[in-house]
Amino acid sequence: MPIHGFLASIGAVFLNGLAASGRMALFTLAALSHCARPPIYLRLIGRQMIDIGYYSLPVVGLTALFTGMVLALQTYTGFSSFAAENAVPTVVVLSVTRELGPVIAGLMFAGRIGAAIAAELGTMRVTDQIDALTTLSTNPYKYLVVPRVFAGTVTLPMLVFIADIIGVFGGFLVGGYKLRFNPAAYIQRTADFLQTNDVTAGLVKAGVFGFVVALMGCYFGYNSKGGAEGVGAATTYAVVSASILILLLDYVLTALLFVGR
Amino acid sequence: MPKPAGTPKIAVRGLRKSFGRKVVLDGLDLEIGAGESLVVIGGSGTGKSVLAKCIIGLMQADGGSIKIDGEEMVGRSAGERERVMRKFGMLFQGAALFDSLPVWENVAFGLIQGRNVARAEAKATALDKLAQVGLGPEVGELRPSELSGGMQKRVALARAICAEPEIIIFDEPTTGLDPIMADVINHLIVACVRQLGATALSITHDMVSARKIADRIAMIYKGRIIWSGPAAEIDHSGNPFVEQFIHARAEGPIQMEVRAT
Numbered sequence: 008m009p010i011h012g013f014l015a016s017i018g019a020v021f022l023n024g025l026a027a028s029g030r031m032a033l034f035t036l037a038a039l040s041h042c043a044r045p046p047i048y049l050r051l052i053g054r055q056m057i058d059i060g061y062y063s064l065p066v067v068g069l070t071a072l073f074t075g076m077v078l079a080l081q082t083y084t085g086f087s088s089f090a091a092e093n094a095v096p097t098v099v100v101l102s103v104t105r106e107l108g109p110v111i112a113g114l115m116f117a118g119r120i121g122a123a124i125a126a127e128l129g130t131m132r133v134t135d136q137i138d139a140l141t142t143l144s145t146n147p148y149k150y151l152v153v154p155r156v157f158a159g160t161v162t163l164p165m166l167v168f169i170a171d172i173i174g175v176f177g178g179f180l181v182g183g184y185k186l187r188f189n190p191a192a193y194i195q196r197t198a199d200f201l202q203t204n205d206v207t208a209g210l211v212k213a214g215v216f217g218f219v220v221a222l223m224g225c226y227f228g229y230n231s232k233g234g235a236e237g238v239g240a241a242t243t244y245a246v247v248s249a250s251i252l253i254l255l256l257d258y259v260l261t262a263l264l265f266v267g268r
Numbered sequence: 269m270p271k272p273a274g275t276p277k278i279a280v281r282g283l284r285k286s287f288g289r290k291v292v293l294d295g296l297d298l299e300i301g302a303g304e305s306l307v308v309i310g311g312s313g314t315g316k317s318v319l320a321k322c323i324i325g326l327m328q329a330d331g332g333s334i335k336i337d338g339e340e341m342v343g344r345s346a347g348e349r350e351r352v353m354r355k356f357g358m359l360f361q362g363a364a365l366f367d368s369l370p371v372w373e374n375v376a377f378g379l380i381q382g383r384n385v386a387r388a389e390a391k392a393t394a395l396d397k398l399a400q401v402g403l404g405p406e407v408g409e410l411r412p413s414e415l416s417g418g419m420q421k422r423v424a425l426a427r428a429i430c431a432e433p434e435i436i437i438f439d440e441p442t443t444g445l446d447p448i449m450a451d452v453i454n455h456l457i458v459a460c461v462r463q464l465g466a467t468a469l470s471i472t473h474d475m476v477s478a479r480k481i482a483d484r485i486a487m488i489y490k491g492r493i494i495w496s497g498p499a500a501e502i503d504h505s506g507n508p509f510v511e512q513f514i515h516a517r518a519e520g521p522i523q524m525e526v527r528a529t
Contacts, residue, residue, distance in 0.1 A: 054430075129365075133367075135364035136364050136365075136366055137358045139360060139364040141325070141353075142326070142353070142357070142358040143381065143427075143431075144350070144353065144378055144381070145378075148380065171338075
Protein backbone atom coordinates (compact mmCIF):
# COMPACT_ATOMS: atom_id res chain seq x y z
CA MET A 8 0.00 0.00 0.00
CA PRO A 9 1.60 3.31 -1.08
CA ILE A 10 0.14 5.23 1.89
CA HIS A 11 1.86 2.84 4.30
CA GLY A 12 5.24 3.46 2.64
CA PHE A 13 4.68 7.20 2.79
CA LEU A 14 3.76 7.13 6.48
CA ALA A 15 6.67 4.77 7.24
CA SER A 16 9.13 7.17 5.61
CA ILE A 17 7.74 10.09 7.66
CA GLY A 18 7.97 7.97 10.80
CA ALA A 19 11.55 6.97 9.97
CA VAL A 20 12.59 10.61 9.52
CA PHE A 21 10.91 11.52 12.82
CA LEU A 22 12.54 8.65 14.72
CA ASN A 23 15.95 9.39 13.19
CA GLY A 24 15.56 13.03 14.26
CA LEU A 25 14.74 11.98 17.82
CA ALA A 26 17.68 9.55 17.90
CA ALA A 27 20.05 12.27 16.63
CA SER A 28 18.75 14.71 19.26
CA GLY A 29 19.28 12.09 21.94
CA ARG A 30 22.84 11.38 20.80
CA MET A 31 23.60 15.10 20.73
CA ALA A 32 22.14 15.57 24.23
CA LEU A 33 24.23 12.68 25.60
CA PHE A 34 27.35 14.09 23.94
CA THR A 35 26.63 17.50 25.49
CA LEU A 36 26.13 15.99 28.95
CA ALA A 37 29.34 13.97 28.63
CA ALA A 38 31.27 17.07 27.54
CA LEU A 39 29.86 19.13 30.43
CA SER A 40 30.51 16.42 33.00
CA HIS A 41 34.14 16.09 31.87
CA CYS A 42 34.53 19.89 32.13
CA ALA A 43 33.99 19.58 35.87
CA ARG A 44 36.21 16.57 36.59
CA PRO A 45 40.02 16.32 36.64
CA PRO A 46 42.36 16.00 34.89
CA ILE A 47 42.01 19.42 33.28
CA TYR A 48 44.52 20.01 30.48
CA LEU A 49 45.38 23.70 31.07
CA ARG A 50 48.12 23.72 28.41
CA LEU A 51 45.61 22.51 25.77
CA ILE A 52 42.97 25.00 26.91
CA GLY A 53 45.53 27.81 26.57
CA ARG A 54 46.51 26.64 23.09
CA GLN A 55 42.88 26.39 22.00
CA MET A 56 42.13 29.87 23.35
CA ILE A 57 44.90 31.24 21.16
CA ASP A 58 43.90 29.19 18.08
CA ILE A 59 40.19 29.77 18.48
CA GLY A 60 40.11 33.26 19.95
CA TYR A 61 43.22 35.21 19.06
CA TYR A 62 43.43 34.03 15.45
CA SER A 63 39.72 34.81 14.89
CA LEU A 64 40.27 38.43 15.82
CA PRO A 65 41.07 39.74 12.30
CA VAL A 66 38.03 38.18 10.64
CA VAL A 67 35.65 39.15 13.45
CA GLY A 68 37.12 42.66 13.69
CA LEU A 69 36.84 43.32 9.95
CA THR A 70 33.27 42.03 9.89
CA ALA A 71 32.34 44.25 12.84
CA LEU A 72 33.97 47.31 11.28
CA PHE A 73 32.04 47.02 8.02
CA THR A 74 28.83 46.08 9.83
CA GLY A 75 29.03 49.29 11.87
CA MET A 76 29.81 51.34 8.77
CA VAL A 77 26.97 49.89 6.70
CA LEU A 78 24.56 50.20 9.61
CA ALA A 79 25.33 53.92 9.97
CA LEU A 80 24.79 54.49 6.26
CA GLN A 81 21.56 52.51 6.08
CA THR A 82 20.13 54.08 9.22
CA TYR A 83 20.96 57.56 7.96
CA THR A 84 19.34 56.83 4.58
CA GLY A 85 16.14 55.59 6.20
CA PHE A 86 15.89 58.01 9.11
CA SER A 87 16.70 61.17 7.12
CA SER A 88 13.41 60.82 5.25
CA PHE A 89 11.57 61.74 8.47
CA ALA A 90 14.27 64.03 9.91
CA ALA A 91 15.51 61.57 12.55
CA GLU A 92 19.21 61.56 11.57
CA ASN A 93 20.21 62.27 15.18
CA ALA A 94 19.13 58.74 16.10
CA VAL A 95 21.90 57.22 13.96
CA PRO A 96 24.53 56.92 16.78
CA THR A 97 21.97 55.38 19.14
CA VAL A 98 20.71 52.89 16.57
CA VAL A 99 24.26 51.89 15.67
CA VAL A 100 25.44 51.31 19.23
CA LEU A 101 22.31 49.46 20.37
CA SER A 102 22.13 47.32 17.23
CA VAL A 103 25.80 46.39 17.41
CA THR A 104 25.97 45.62 21.13
CA ARG A 105 22.61 43.89 21.49
CA GLU A 106 22.30 42.05 18.23
CA LEU A 107 24.69 42.40 15.32
CA GLY A 108 27.92 42.03 17.31
CA PRO A 109 27.08 38.66 18.87
CA VAL A 110 25.16 37.26 15.89
CA ILE A 111 27.56 38.25 13.11
CA ALA A 112 30.61 37.33 15.18
CA GLY A 113 28.88 34.05 16.06
CA LEU A 114 28.19 33.25 12.41
CA MET A 115 31.76 34.10 11.40
CA PHE A 116 32.94 31.99 14.33
CA ALA A 117 30.80 29.09 13.11
CA GLY A 118 32.35 29.36 9.64
CA ARG A 119 35.90 29.59 10.85
CA ILE A 120 36.03 27.63 14.11
CA GLY A 121 33.11 25.20 13.80
CA ALA A 122 34.44 24.03 10.44
CA ALA A 123 38.04 23.79 11.66
CA ILE A 124 37.10 21.78 14.78
CA ALA A 125 34.88 19.38 12.80
CA ALA A 126 37.54 18.86 10.12
CA GLU A 127 40.33 18.28 12.66
CA LEU A 128 38.39 15.88 14.88
CA GLY A 129 36.82 14.20 11.84
CA THR A 130 40.25 13.52 10.36
CA MET A 131 41.44 12.23 13.73
CA ARG A 132 38.41 9.92 13.87
CA VAL A 133 38.80 8.41 10.38
CA THR A 134 42.57 7.93 10.84
CA ASP A 135 42.09 6.14 14.21
CA GLN A 136 43.83 8.92 16.16
CA ILE A 137 40.88 9.20 18.57
CA ASP A 138 41.00 5.44 19.19
CA ALA A 139 44.76 5.77 19.70
CA LEU A 140 44.12 8.33 22.46
CA THR A 141 41.93 5.81 24.28
CA THR A 142 44.57 3.09 24.02
CA LEU A 143 47.09 5.54 25.53
CA SER A 144 44.96 5.95 28.68
CA THR A 145 43.71 9.39 27.63
CA ASN A 146 40.02 10.26 27.59
CA PRO A 147 39.21 11.85 24.19
CA TYR A 148 36.45 13.98 25.72
CA LYS A 149 38.88 15.52 28.17
CA TYR A 150 41.74 15.86 25.70
CA LEU A 151 39.84 17.00 22.60
CA VAL A 152 36.33 18.17 23.46
CA VAL A 153 36.68 19.99 26.79
CA PRO A 154 39.50 22.37 25.74
CA ARG A 155 37.68 23.35 22.53
CA VAL A 156 34.27 23.83 24.13
CA PHE A 157 35.77 25.79 27.03
CA ALA A 158 37.87 27.96 24.71
CA GLY A 159 34.87 28.61 22.40
CA THR A 160 32.62 29.58 25.30
CA VAL A 161 35.17 31.92 26.87
CA THR A 162 36.76 33.53 23.82
CA LEU A 163 33.68 34.46 21.77
CA PRO A 164 32.44 36.95 24.42
CA MET A 165 35.94 38.49 24.43
CA LEU A 166 35.85 38.73 20.64
CA VAL A 167 32.36 40.21 20.70
CA PHE A 168 33.40 42.83 23.24
CA ILE A 169 36.19 43.91 20.89
CA ALA A 170 33.83 43.63 17.91
CA ASP A 171 31.34 45.91 19.70
CA ILE A 172 34.00 48.60 20.05
CA ILE A 173 35.18 48.19 16.44
CA GLY A 174 31.59 48.17 15.11
CA VAL A 175 30.67 51.34 16.97
CA PHE A 176 33.92 52.88 15.75
CA GLY A 177 32.95 51.94 12.17
CA GLY A 178 29.67 53.78 12.60
CA PHE A 179 31.54 56.74 14.06
CA LEU A 180 33.91 56.85 11.06
CA VAL A 181 31.02 56.96 8.59
CA GLY A 182 29.04 59.39 10.78
CA GLY A 183 31.97 61.76 11.22
CA TYR A 184 33.57 61.69 7.80
CA LYS A 185 30.76 60.91 5.36
CA LEU A 186 27.54 61.96 7.05
CA ARG A 187 29.07 65.14 8.54
CA PHE A 188 28.06 64.50 12.16
CA ASN A 189 29.89 66.49 14.81
CA PRO A 190 32.29 63.85 16.24
CA ALA A 191 31.82 64.96 19.85
CA ALA A 192 28.03 65.01 19.47
CA TYR A 193 28.12 61.55 17.84
CA ILE A 194 30.07 60.13 20.77
CA GLN A 195 27.79 61.89 23.26
CA ARG A 196 24.64 60.43 21.67
CA THR A 197 26.29 57.01 21.53
CA ALA A 198 26.98 57.10 25.26
CA ASP A 199 23.65 58.68 26.27
CA PHE A 200 21.45 55.73 25.41
CA LEU A 201 23.84 52.83 25.99
CA GLN A 202 23.30 50.88 29.21
CA THR A 203 25.58 48.30 30.77
CA ASN A 204 22.91 45.67 30.34
CA ASP A 205 22.94 46.16 26.54
CA VAL A 206 26.59 45.09 26.47
CA THR A 207 26.41 42.32 29.07
CA ALA A 208 23.33 40.76 27.47
CA GLY A 209 25.19 40.71 24.15
CA LEU A 210 28.14 39.04 25.84
CA VAL A 211 25.87 36.42 27.42
CA LYS A 212 24.54 35.67 23.94
CA ALA A 213 28.13 35.40 22.70
CA GLY A 214 29.00 32.88 25.43
CA VAL A 215 26.06 30.70 24.44
CA PHE A 216 26.91 30.99 20.73
CA GLY A 217 30.58 30.15 21.38
CA PHE A 218 29.52 27.05 23.33
CA VAL A 219 27.15 25.96 20.55
CA VAL A 220 29.70 26.48 17.75
CA ALA A 221 32.46 24.54 19.52
CA LEU A 222 30.05 21.81 20.63
CA MET A 223 28.64 21.29 17.11
CA GLY A 224 32.15 21.16 15.67
CA CYS A 225 33.20 18.60 18.26
CA TYR A 226 30.02 16.51 17.95
CA PHE A 227 30.03 16.16 14.18
CA GLY A 228 33.82 15.77 13.96
CA TYR A 229 33.97 13.22 16.79
CA ASN A 230 31.22 11.10 15.21
CA SER A 231 32.29 11.39 11.58
CA LYS A 232 32.87 8.26 9.54
CA GLY A 233 33.49 7.19 5.97
CA GLY A 234 36.82 8.80 5.07
CA ALA A 235 37.27 12.14 3.33
CA GLU A 236 33.63 12.34 2.29
CA GLY A 237 32.52 11.79 5.87
CA VAL A 238 34.85 14.51 7.15
CA GLY A 239 33.48 16.92 4.51
CA ALA A 240 29.91 16.08 5.52
CA ALA A 241 30.77 16.53 9.21
CA THR A 242 32.20 19.97 8.50
CA THR A 243 29.09 21.01 6.57
CA TYR A 244 26.73 19.72 9.28
CA ALA A 245 28.75 21.47 11.99
CA VAL A 246 28.61 24.87 10.29
CA VAL A 247 24.98 24.62 9.17
CA SER A 248 23.65 23.35 12.50
CA ALA A 249 25.67 25.90 14.50
CA SER A 250 24.45 28.74 12.27
CA ILE A 251 20.80 27.70 12.56
CA LEU A 252 21.11 27.22 16.33
CA ILE A 253 22.70 30.68 16.67
CA LEU A 254 19.73 32.32 14.92
CA LEU A 255 17.21 30.24 16.86
CA LEU A 256 18.87 30.84 20.23
CA ASP A 257 19.26 34.52 19.39
CA TYR A 258 15.48 34.84 19.33
CA VAL A 259 15.08 32.89 22.57
CA LEU A 260 17.82 34.86 24.37
CA THR A 261 16.50 38.19 23.08
CA ALA A 262 13.05 37.30 24.42
CA LEU A 263 14.55 36.35 27.77
CA LEU A 264 17.09 39.15 28.15
CA PHE A 265 15.36 42.18 26.64
CA VAL A 266 11.60 41.77 26.37
CA GLY A 267 9.78 42.93 29.52
CA ARG A 268 13.00 44.33 30.96
CA MET B 269 42.74 -9.69 42.80
CA PRO B 270 45.31 -12.55 42.67
CA LYS B 271 45.56 -14.21 39.28
CA PRO B 272 44.49 -17.88 39.38
CA ALA B 273 47.19 -20.27 38.18
CA GLY B 274 46.79 -21.30 34.56
CA THR B 275 44.42 -18.44 33.76
CA PRO B 276 44.85 -17.35 30.14
CA LYS B 277 45.97 -13.75 29.64
CA ILE B 278 43.03 -13.18 27.31
CA ALA B 279 39.98 -15.45 27.25
CA VAL B 280 37.15 -14.72 24.82
CA ARG B 281 33.96 -16.77 25.03
CA GLY B 282 30.88 -16.59 22.78
CA LEU B 283 31.69 -13.04 21.67
CA ARG B 284 28.96 -11.43 19.59
CA LYS B 285 28.95 -8.15 17.71
CA SER B 286 26.58 -6.93 15.00
CA PHE B 287 26.20 -3.70 13.05
CA GLY B 288 22.51 -3.43 12.24
CA ARG B 289 21.59 -6.73 10.59
CA LYS B 290 25.20 -7.53 9.71
CA VAL B 291 26.57 -10.12 12.15
CA VAL B 292 30.34 -9.63 12.41
CA LEU B 293 31.27 -11.74 15.43
CA ASP B 294 29.03 -14.75 15.93
CA GLY B 295 29.89 -16.45 19.21
CA LEU B 296 33.66 -16.30 18.82
CA ASP B 297 35.90 -18.27 21.24
CA LEU B 298 39.63 -17.56 21.67
CA GLU B 299 42.32 -17.95 24.32
CA ILE B 300 45.79 -16.44 24.47
CA GLY B 301 48.27 -17.56 27.11
CA ALA B 302 50.64 -15.21 28.94
CA GLY B 303 53.70 -14.44 26.81
CA GLU B 304 52.16 -16.08 23.75
CA SER B 305 52.08 -14.47 20.31
CA LEU B 306 48.81 -15.29 18.56
CA VAL B 307 48.11 -14.15 15.01
CA VAL B 308 44.51 -14.04 13.79
CA ILE B 309 44.29 -14.42 10.02
CA GLY B 310 41.27 -14.05 7.78
CA GLY B 311 39.95 -12.20 4.75
CA SER B 312 38.81 -8.61 4.66
CA GLY B 313 35.52 -8.03 6.45
CA THR B 314 35.62 -11.23 8.50
CA GLY B 315 35.72 -9.39 11.82
CA LYS B 316 39.45 -9.40 12.68
CA SER B 317 39.69 -5.71 13.50
CA VAL B 318 36.33 -5.74 15.30
CA LEU B 319 37.64 -8.59 17.48
CA ALA B 320 40.76 -6.58 18.36
CA LYS B 321 38.72 -3.43 19.09
CA CYS B 322 36.32 -5.36 21.33
CA ILE B 323 39.22 -6.87 23.29
CA ILE B 324 40.94 -3.53 23.82
CA GLY B 325 37.64 -1.82 24.69
CA LEU B 326 37.30 0.49 21.68
CA MET B 327 34.01 -1.25 20.81
CA GLN B 328 31.32 -2.63 23.09
CA ALA B 329 30.49 -6.28 22.45
CA ASP B 330 26.80 -7.18 22.14
CA GLY B 331 27.28 -10.32 24.21
CA GLY B 332 29.67 -13.00 25.36
CA SER B 333 32.68 -12.67 27.60
CA ILE B 334 36.15 -11.13 27.41
CA LYS B 335 38.39 -11.82 30.38
CA ILE B 336 41.78 -10.18 30.85
CA ASP B 337 43.82 -11.99 33.52
CA GLY B 338 40.52 -13.50 34.63
CA GLU B 339 38.72 -10.13 34.97
CA GLU B 340 35.51 -9.76 33.00
CA MET B 341 35.44 -6.75 30.67
CA VAL B 342 32.07 -7.07 28.90
CA GLY B 343 29.32 -5.03 30.52
CA ARG B 344 31.67 -2.94 32.68
CA SER B 345 31.77 0.83 32.46
CA ALA B 346 34.63 2.69 30.77
CA GLY B 347 35.88 3.85 34.17
CA GLU B 348 35.98 0.29 35.52
CA ARG B 349 37.80 -0.95 32.41
CA GLU B 350 40.38 1.83 32.50
CA ARG B 351 42.70 0.15 35.02
CA VAL B 352 42.81 -3.10 33.02
CA MET B 353 43.19 -1.23 29.73
CA ARG B 354 46.48 0.21 31.00
CA LYS B 355 47.90 -3.26 30.38
CA PHE B 356 47.44 -2.77 26.63
CA GLY B 357 49.44 -1.17 23.85
CA MET B 358 48.23 -1.05 20.26
CA LEU B 359 49.76 -0.53 16.85
CA PHE B 360 47.12 0.69 14.41
CA GLN B 361 46.90 -0.25 10.75
CA GLY B 362 47.48 3.32 9.57
CA ALA B 363 49.92 4.11 12.45
CA ALA B 364 47.42 6.73 13.80
CA LEU B 365 50.16 9.14 14.86
CA PHE B 366 49.02 12.53 16.13
CA ASP B 367 49.69 15.07 13.35
CA SER B 368 49.91 18.00 15.73
CA LEU B 369 52.74 16.58 17.86
CA PRO B 370 56.42 15.90 17.10
CA VAL B 371 57.48 12.27 16.86
CA TRP B 372 59.02 12.07 20.34
CA GLU B 373 55.83 13.43 21.93
CA ASN B 374 53.78 10.87 20.00
CA VAL B 375 55.94 8.11 21.46
CA ALA B 376 55.90 9.60 24.96
CA PHE B 377 52.17 10.48 24.84
CA GLY B 378 50.98 7.59 27.01
CA LEU B 379 53.57 8.38 29.65
CA ILE B 380 52.89 12.15 29.74
CA GLN B 381 49.10 12.19 29.47
CA GLY B 382 48.15 8.76 30.75
CA ARG B 383 50.68 8.28 33.56
CA ASN B 384 51.73 11.83 34.48
CA VAL B 385 55.45 11.23 33.85
CA ALA B 386 57.48 14.47 33.67
CA ARG B 387 58.07 15.62 30.08
CA ALA B 388 61.89 15.48 30.29
CA GLU B 389 61.86 11.95 31.67
CA ALA B 390 59.22 10.86 29.15
CA LYS B 391 61.27 12.33 26.29
CA ALA B 392 64.35 10.36 27.36
CA THR B 393 62.28 7.16 27.44
CA ALA B 394 60.77 7.98 24.04
CA LEU B 395 64.19 8.49 22.47
CA ASP B 396 65.28 5.11 23.92
CA LYS B 397 62.26 3.44 22.36
CA LEU B 398 62.91 5.16 19.04
CA ALA B 399 66.45 3.81 19.14
CA GLN B 400 65.02 0.36 19.86
CA VAL B 401 63.08 0.50 16.56
CA GLY B 402 66.12 1.82 14.68
CA LEU B 403 65.36 5.55 14.61
CA GLY B 404 67.82 8.21 15.73
CA PRO B 405 67.09 11.10 18.11
CA GLU B 406 66.90 13.55 15.16
CA VAL B 407 63.72 11.79 14.04
CA GLY B 408 62.15 12.67 17.38
CA GLU B 409 61.92 16.33 16.43
CA LEU B 410 60.19 15.69 13.07
CA ARG B 411 56.44 15.73 12.46
CA PRO B 412 54.69 12.47 11.47
CA SER B 413 53.86 13.95 8.04
CA GLU B 414 57.61 14.19 7.33
CA LEU B 415 58.09 10.41 7.72
CA SER B 416 57.71 7.58 5.19
CA GLY B 417 55.08 4.88 5.77
CA GLY B 418 57.69 2.47 7.13
CA MET B 419 59.10 5.05 9.53
CA GLN B 420 55.59 5.91 10.71
CA LYS B 421 55.01 2.22 11.50
CA ARG B 422 58.27 2.13 13.47
CA VAL B 423 57.23 5.21 15.43
CA ALA B 424 53.82 3.64 16.08
CA LEU B 425 55.57 0.49 17.31
CA ALA B 426 57.77 2.60 19.60
CA ARG B 427 54.62 4.30 20.92
CA ALA B 428 52.89 0.95 21.49
CA ILE B 429 55.79 -0.41 23.58
CA CYS B 430 56.77 2.86 25.32
CA ALA B 431 54.73 2.25 28.48
CA GLU B 432 55.92 -1.39 28.52
CA PRO B 433 52.46 -2.94 28.25
CA GLU B 434 51.68 -6.52 29.21
CA ILE B 435 49.56 -7.07 26.10
CA ILE B 436 50.22 -5.59 22.65
CA ILE B 437 47.74 -5.66 19.77
CA PHE B 438 49.07 -5.28 16.24
CA ASP B 439 46.39 -4.42 13.66
CA GLU B 440 47.66 -5.19 10.14
CA PRO B 441 51.24 -4.21 11.03
CA THR B 442 52.68 -4.71 7.53
CA THR B 443 49.81 -3.48 5.34
CA GLY B 444 50.96 -0.94 2.77
CA LEU B 445 54.69 -1.60 3.25
CA ASP B 446 57.17 -2.96 0.73
CA PRO B 447 58.36 -6.56 1.45
CA ILE B 448 61.69 -5.46 2.90
CA MET B 449 60.20 -2.86 5.23
CA ALA B 450 57.48 -5.37 6.15
CA ASP B 451 60.19 -7.83 7.18
CA VAL B 452 61.94 -5.13 9.19
CA ILE B 453 58.67 -4.41 11.04
CA ASN B 454 58.05 -8.13 11.60
CA HIS B 455 61.55 -8.51 13.02
CA LEU B 456 61.07 -5.50 15.30
CA ILE B 457 57.71 -6.80 16.53
CA VAL B 458 59.24 -10.18 17.45
CA ALA B 459 62.23 -8.50 19.15
CA CYS B 460 60.11 -5.98 21.10
CA VAL B 461 57.56 -8.55 22.25
CA ARG B 462 60.29 -10.93 23.41
CA GLN B 463 62.19 -8.18 25.20
CA LEU B 464 59.06 -7.07 27.08
CA GLY B 465 57.85 -10.62 27.66
CA ALA B 466 54.47 -9.34 26.47
CA THR B 467 51.46 -11.21 25.20
CA ALA B 468 50.81 -10.33 21.55
CA LEU B 469 47.65 -10.47 19.46
CA SER B 470 48.23 -9.65 15.81
CA ILE B 471 45.62 -9.21 13.11
CA THR B 472 46.78 -9.73 9.54
CA HIS B 473 46.08 -11.28 6.18
CA ASP B 474 49.80 -11.22 5.33
CA MET B 475 50.90 -14.86 5.67
CA VAL B 476 54.61 -13.99 5.54
CA SER B 477 54.06 -11.72 8.53
CA ALA B 478 51.90 -14.29 10.31
CA ARG B 479 54.51 -17.04 9.98
CA LYS B 480 57.25 -14.73 11.26
CA ILE B 481 55.38 -13.27 14.25
CA ALA B 482 53.21 -16.13 15.47
CA ASP B 483 53.64 -18.82 18.08
CA ARG B 484 50.09 -19.84 17.25
CA ILE B 485 47.74 -18.92 14.39
CA ALA B 486 43.95 -18.78 14.44
CA MET B 487 41.76 -18.28 11.39
CA ILE B 488 38.53 -16.30 11.58
CA TYR B 489 35.70 -16.79 9.10
CA LYS B 490 32.16 -15.48 9.35
CA GLY B 491 32.67 -14.27 12.89
CA ARG B 492 34.04 -17.51 14.35
CA ILE B 493 37.45 -19.09 14.80
CA ILE B 494 37.39 -22.03 12.40
CA TRP B 495 40.92 -23.29 13.05
CA SER B 496 43.76 -22.62 15.44
CA GLY B 497 47.08 -24.31 16.01
CA PRO B 498 50.85 -23.83 16.23
CA ALA B 499 52.29 -21.67 13.46
CA ALA B 500 54.43 -24.56 12.25
CA GLU B 501 51.30 -26.64 11.58
CA ILE B 502 49.48 -24.12 9.40
CA ASP B 503 50.61 -25.88 6.20
CA HIS B 504 49.15 -29.18 7.43
CA SER B 505 45.90 -27.91 8.94
CA GLY B 506 43.67 -30.18 6.89
CA ASN B 507 41.11 -27.37 6.89
CA PRO B 508 39.95 -26.39 3.37
CA PHE B 509 39.26 -22.79 4.45
CA VAL B 510 42.79 -22.42 5.82
CA GLU B 511 44.26 -24.15 2.76
CA GLN B 512 42.47 -21.75 0.40
CA PHE B 513 43.53 -18.72 2.43
CA ILE B 514 47.22 -19.53 2.90
CA HIS B 515 47.62 -20.52 -0.75
CA ALA B 516 45.68 -17.41 -1.88
CA ARG B 517 43.28 -19.31 -4.15
CA ALA B 518 40.18 -17.68 -5.61
CA GLU B 519 38.42 -21.07 -5.76
CA GLY B 520 37.42 -22.81 -2.57
CA PRO B 521 34.88 -22.79 0.23
CA ILE B 522 35.49 -19.13 1.16
CA GLN B 523 33.05 -16.80 -0.56
CA MET B 524 34.27 -13.22 -0.71
CA GLU B 525 32.08 -10.59 0.94
CA VAL B 526 31.35 -7.75 -1.47
CA ARG B 527 30.21 -5.17 1.09
CA ALA B 528 32.48 -3.88 3.86
CA THR B 529 31.29 -4.41 7.43
